[in-house]
Amino acid sequence: MAEQLIRLTDVGKNYRKGREAVRVLDGINLGIDKGDFVGLMGPSGSGKTTLLNLLGGLDKPSQGTIEVDGKVVSALSQGALAKWRSGNIGFVFQFYNLLPVLSAARNVALPLLLTSLPASRRKQHVNTALRLVGLAERASHYPRELSGGQEQRVAIARAIVSDPPILLCDEPTGDLDRSTADEIMALLQQLNRDYGKTIVMVTHDPRAASYAHRVLHLDKGELGAAQQ
């Protein structure tokens, strides 16, 4: 039996909208094994991004606990959470979120500034990550000089450069055409299969979801298995 990496117990999340609290997630119980590739689908506004943010320690649940690799991350302080994120989570966003003022290589190198690796080692890691996503020859290009698919590859290289065990992807193909989306999905699949990354991916696209081992459905803040 596979080892459980992520464990959500009775997780809920409220947002304050003026005076009233809006319940975005309610009673989420979820276990994700190491090496799993989970698709997360659901209508717009159903709380998918919120759930992903909680998993990644960008936000804290209003109730319940989140454990990752035996550690209760929902109890960590902001500072400890920042450190934990940099070592454990790689984020991939729909709109890439690269810094426009940095070249591809420097964008990829960004997370390594938080490590104590010497410059030469950092450079090695950056090269490896860029090669893995097939963009080694674009290292010195700026985001504005890259296509959407290439930008997303750089973002994926940035997400894996410090070798975190978990990748969280929020609609990674949402802004891409079909064939580019397929390439990105193949890349994520490779990272899952060959490099053992545990992936949770939000998507609207059934085609993208088909790459996942299993698909969860989120509706009005509650989780159910996908009706397949």
Place this chain on the structure above:
Amino acid sequence: MNRFTLIWRNMWRKPVRTLFTMLAVLVVFFLFTLLEGLRLAFSLSDLGAEAQERLLTSHKVSLIMMLPEAYQSRIARLPGVDAVSHSTWFGGRYQDHPEFAQYPVVAEEYLSLNAEIDLSEEYRQAWLANRGGAVVGRPVANQYGWQVGDRVPLKSSIWTRANGSNVWEFDIEGIFDDSGGGMNSGVLLFHYDYFEEARAWGKGTVGWYVTRGDGSIPLEGLMAGIDAEFANSPAETKTNTEAAFAQEYARQFGNIGFIVTLILAAVVFMIMLVTGHTMAQSVRERIHEIGVLKTLGFTSGSIFRLTVLEGLLLVLPVGLLAMLLGWGMLNVVTERMGAMLPGGLKIGTYSVVLGLSLMLAITLGSVLPPVIRALRLDIVALLRSS
């Protein structure tokens, strides 16, 4: 790639804007430095102790009216007087340059009263030995390119010679520095005997007396004593400290200086506001990116430091360069106009500290509010902002 790269690249986010900001900082602190130079020149704050203690006695009606030469011995006899000497406004100009200060004086008396005049013994001897000789402050010599041994013609707007000419020639026998507040540094001194003998009118009269007390009675008492001595005579006197006269004289220019200061200060302030606004704008533009950095694990503290350092990097080097340029400019002006600005234009430690404080104020005042506001938002809100 290191943190400096990140700061540097962020700073050049919009190169034109960065250059514009740097240019504005350059202009602000260049003007600021000139302003400080002007302000200090007009404030006469460093007149020196001697000028506070020497008394100047002029005609009661006006500084330009003459006093009898005979007053000298009467002042010298008054109780509390240590030494007394006299000078007269000569009103000469060199070629087409503006008028500057020249005094016919009794050399030994004048030099002993004005100990801040730093004239070498060699020059002093040479001057004493030459009836037509003169000594001159270094700023004047520098401006007109005079050297010891030169013979220079000065055209007086007041004094004609017995032969009808108003051009007087002097041999430059020495150049001196003024170790005091600069009151004497812009003058040319020549022999009273030579002047007295050659002038066509006014013989036996002088412009004003300079007196030093021996400390036995307070200055106030000494001033009153001198003026009492000549009360009810045809030429009544008014005595005050040399510093007070200088201040009064400077006040007419001081008003101009004040207006110039106000105008420049307004300009500096306006450019500072615009610069600050631009810098604040540049931080506000990257709210979303701050969210990305925090997602990657950068702490609020490190983002704060990166942003503040970027602001300082933008302002401090250019600001300091501008002050250096301004200082150079002040030196050039002083060099060119030594005779008119005997005290010179300079800035002090206070000006440098004030300049640096202004630079810090602009940087922190424009960068801190937006960055603090951004760092108070949680990551989710930062990422959701566009």
